[in-house]
Amino acid sequence: MDLAIVGISVLWLFLFGYIIIASIDFGAGFFSAYSELAHTKHILHHIIQRYLSPVWEVTNVFLVFFFVGIVGFFPSTAFYYGTALLVPVSISIILLAIRGSYYAFQTYGAKDSKVYIFLYGLAGLLIPASLSIVLTISEGGFVEMVNDAPKLMYGELFFSPLTWSIVMLSVVSVLYISATFLTAYADVAKDDKARGLLRKYALAWSGPTILSAGLIIMQLQQHNAEHFQNIMDIWWVFALSFVFFIVTVVLLWVKKYYSLAFWSLIIQFALAFFGYGASHYPYLLYPYLTIYDGFTNDAMATALIIAFIAGFALLIPSLFLLARLFLFNKRYVRGEKRRY
Amino acid sequence: MWEYDPVFFSRTLTGLTLAFHIIYATIGVGVPLMIAIAQWIGIKKNDEHYILLARRWTRGFVITVAVGVVTGTAIGLQLSLLWPNFMELAGHVISLPLFMETFAFFFEAIFLGIYLYTWDRFENQKKHMLLLIPVAIGASFSAFFITMVNSFMNTPQGFDIVNGALVNVDPIAAMFNPATPTKVAHVLTTAYMTSAFILASIAAFHLLKGRNHIYHKKSLYLMMKVGLIFSIATVIVGDFSGKFLAEYQPEKLAAAEWHFETEEKAPLKMFGWLDDDGEVQGAIEIPFALSILAHSDPTSEVIGLNEFPEDERPPLIVHYFFDIMVSIGVWLTLISLLYWFAIGQGWRFVQKKFFNFLLVLTGPLAIIAIEMGWFYAEFGRQPWILRGFMKTPEGATTAGYVDTMLLLFVGLYIVLGTASVIVLRKMFKKNPVEKELADHARERGEW
Ligand code: HDD
Ligand code: HEM
Ligand code: HEM
Numbered sequence: 089m090d091l092a093i094v095g096i097s098v099l100w101l102f103l104f105g106y107i108i109i110a111s112i113d114f115g116a117g118f119f120s121a122y123s124e125l126a127h128t129k130h131i132l133h134h135i136i137q138r139y140l141s142p143v144w145e146v147t148n149v150f151l152v153f154f155f156v157g158i159v160g161f162f163p164s165t166a167f168y169y170g171t172a173l174l175v176p177v178s179i180s181i182i183l184l185a186i187r188g189s190y191y192a193f194q195t196y197g198a199k200d201s202k203v204y205i206f207l208y209g210l211a212g213l214l215i216p217a218s219l220s221i222v223l224t225i226s227e228g229g230f231v232e233m234v235n236d237a238p239k240l241m242y243g244e245l246f247f248s249p250l251t252w253s254i255v256m257l258s259v260v261s262v263l264y265i266s267a268t269f270l271t272a273y274a275d276v277a278k279d280d281k282a283r284g285l286l287r288k289y290a291l292a293w294s295g296p297t298i299l300s301a302g303l304i305i306m307q308l309q310q311h312n313a314e315h316f317q318n319i320m321d322i323w324w325v326f327a328l329s330f331v332f333f334i335v336t337v338v339l340l341w342v343k344k345y346y347s348l349a350f351w352s353l354i355i356q357f358a359l360a361f362f363g364y365g366a367s368h369y370p371y372l373l374y375p376y377l378t379i380y381d382g383f384t385n386d387a388m389a390t391a392l393i394i395a396f397i398a399g400f401a402l403l404i405p406s407l408f409l410l411a412r413l414f415l416f417n418k419r420y421v422r423g424e425k426r427r428y
Numbered sequence: 429m430w431e432y433d434p435v436f437f438s439r440t441l442t443g444l445t446l447a448f449h450i451i452y453a454t455i456g457v458g459v460p461l462m463i464a465i466a467q468w469i470g471i472k473k474n475d476e477h478y479i480l481l482a483r484r485w486t487r488g489f490v491i492t493v494a495v496g497v498v499t500g501t502a503i504g505l506q507l508s509l510l511w512p513n514f515m516e517l518a519g520h521v522i523s524l525p526l527f528m529e530t531f532a533f534f535f536e537a538i539f540l541g542i543y544l545y546t547w548d549r550f551e552n553q554k555k556h557m558l559l560l561i562p563v564a565i566g567a568s569f570s571a572f573f574i575t576m577v578n579s580f581m582n583t584p585q586g587f588d589i590v591n592g593a594l595v596n597v598d599p600i601a602a603m604f605n606p607a608t609p610t611k612v613a614h615v616l617t618t619a620y621m622t623s624a625f626i627l628a629s630i631a632a633f634h635l636l637k638g639r640n641h642i643y644h645k646k647s648l649y650l651m652m653k654v655g656l657i658f659s660i661a662t663v664i665v666g667d668f669s670g671k672f673l674a675e676y677q678p679e680k681l682a683a684a685e686w687h688f689e690t691e692e693k694a695p696l697k698m699f700g701w702l703d704d705d706g707e708v709q710g711a712i713e714i715p716f717a718l719s720i721l722a723h724s725d726p727t728s729e730v731i732g733l734n735e736f737p738e739d740e741r742p743p744l745i746v747h748y749f750f751d752i753m754v755s756i757g758v759w760l761t762l763i764s765l766l767y768w769f770a771i772g773q774g775w776r777f778v779q780k781k782f783f784n785f786l787l788v789l790t791g792p793l794a795i796i797a798i799e800m801g802w803f804y805a806e807f808g809r810q811p812w813i814l815r816g817f818m819k820t821p822e823g824a825t826t827a828g829y830v831d832t833m834l835l836l837f838v839g840l841y842i843v844l845g846t847a848s849v850i851v852l853r854k855m856f857k858k859n860p861v862e863k864e865l866a867d868h869a870r871e872r873g874e875w
Contacts, residue, residue, distance in 0.1 A: 148501060149530060149534045151501070152530050159508055159526075167516040169508070171825055171827050174829065175827075175829050178836065182840050185501075185502065188501075192491050193491070387597045388523065395524060406534070406538045406562075407538060409538070
């Protein structure tokens, strides 16, 4: 296999990891802010405290890994995306800063600030929306070259229906992923009230998720026929993804097997995400940049892959330990004290 | 008319973000080591005061790490947003350490999460302390890797440019460039030193306020000792940094010293100003000292700034940055030395208010020295972004709205800076040491 494919696969995998765990985090933030208004705070608060506070920093590193990695493997992305994305990404940074500081600040001191909780919840929806702009731009048609420098066409971007479908998908899928995960988590925690509420949220957001995904594929036909054709060539991947979507919804519906429902959701998103990635191949940015002309030299690529393998060997046991302590430790999840 | 210049705004925004990040990053590198030292002593001596020190420092550390992470994420993205041309070129050669840095972050973040939320889950304190080791290692390695990148910008190597194309890339040679040893060593020792003095300042502040609990005294003793060790290391490594500059970046050293003519037996000029003819006035002159700093030989020749083409000379303001850094370094070494000598001799004056006040100042001074050191290193590299290969304006973005983004980030840093200070103060005010000690005693049933 060639190194460019290895590189982009690794990065895509980590991006998927980020999307899943960040969605859980973003959505939970939104639900918790919402519950503040709906006076159901006591139901959700504990779960968020127990699950999210210990891991938010790790979530953030997944994002850092992705953007550092992509500039490493594909230095030309710094040139194209760096120039074009100054404004949208700067806004994302500010939103990420609001959220990141929230965990630390609210645990001590700023606890009662309603404004902060509100900002935190809202940022959870605005971040996926603003980051999803990167995917929209990658479809081409929003960047033009002026004096050999890429320029973002803000007007086209703002008035394109594709933009808004992608924004919509990013927001509703955050809520859907998050609600499904938290339902399963509340189930393990034997917190029936929270589980009941979250299950309703999960079911409510399942429909919009699949609808907006369908909408995007339809709009791609207009916007980027080449990409649309590639999607059609591997239509079965997306069909399979849809099957898993149905499985998740049914499992949620019958109020059983919540953990299984979450794993089925992961498979659904994984299929769609990797199917999308594969159909995007070989372009990083239509029509200017492919993974081959943007690729780094062989010496660097080899070094990065070796570093990745070594780093990964270190990472996996540590992540496993973290998950064992906070995620899959039933006693911790239930909030029981335990000494080792 | 006032003209929009993305280069100027990119430089200002980069400098601003880094100057803000470095405060939290330095604490992030140094404090885990201090926590580990305190917890270790606490376990060894079975002294709950040291354990409590570790615990309280950890709580404060959560706040500073959070701000370090968000500002670090900002600067990481801004490097590509504001310097796309530079990153495209540099990405081919120096992305390896940047990539490895993310693994160091992962490692640190994972174990920090575990450490923070398991204080009461371990019967055996030693096991809990072991979790700190990966945190401290992860933090120091992130400093190690990022400083390699900065070293590369000062003394690039590990590639050739043939007909405008990049060839023969050697990532390992790029990482271990001539600037790496002194830079990494200096950054690490100063981070440990600064963290020790910040924690010492806090203890001294409580003593100054008349809270004479033995807890604060133990903290002050310990941190002044650690501070002394690392400030001596800093001065030694700083001296090596000077020798490195004399050999590889003589224009940077010459600009810092206002050393215009190449000469032997060069004196070191501290502070002063330049008159209209460009002559140095009012400076404190230490004979032979520059020759010693540059080559360890009082008679050696030091290259002057006039040897360099005019458009490749760094701005002369770096003189003050350098002088302030060095003065603070010498002052902090002397004061911690004096403190320890006086304690050994049983001299009482170190317990006096005025001396305590001087100790309160050590932390803020160390932070100023860090800032000055980086300003010196970064302005002193100008006009190059990649010395000898790319000038700063060539590396910058051509995008619009950099000025608006600058304003946005100024706002963000003001909010983050004030919020972190307020939260930290509230947190420790609400829960003073005396109360926490009493609570612990009650829990164990001693009351
Ligand atoms: C507490 C902070 C602190 C203190 C007390 C000192 N330094 Fe420093 N210095 C730094 C913090 C720092 C730094 C922030 O860490 C820098 C910026 C870039 C770097 O590599 O380290 C630095 C850079 C730096 C450089 C430039 C290196 C380069 O650009 O490659 C030199 C020559 C020195 N220092 C020399 C000294 C000397 C002779 C000191 C003697 C007392 C000293 N420093 C004290
Ligand atoms: C953390 C402490 C640091 C501080 C306080 C700092 C400060 C600054 C300042 C003030 C400038 C503006 C210089 C000018 O315009 O004349 C600057 C520029 C820059 N620095 Fe640093 N810097 C730090 C570390 C680093 C590191 C570790 C890197 C590399 C990984 C780096 C990369 C850059 C770049 C790319 C620029 C813009 C180009 C330039 O002006 O040369 N800096 N920095
Ligand atoms: C010498 C200067 C610097 C030092 C000592 C330093 C050190 C640190 C430390 C200790 C952290 C906290 C990491 C954690 O707790 O996870 C951090 C965060 C970060 N730094 Fe810096 N840093 C420096 C400059 C830079 C520069 C120039 C960049 C840009 C490439 C950068 C990128 C980051 C990023 C992306 C994070 C966030 C990591 C996360 O999400 O955990 N740092 N830095």
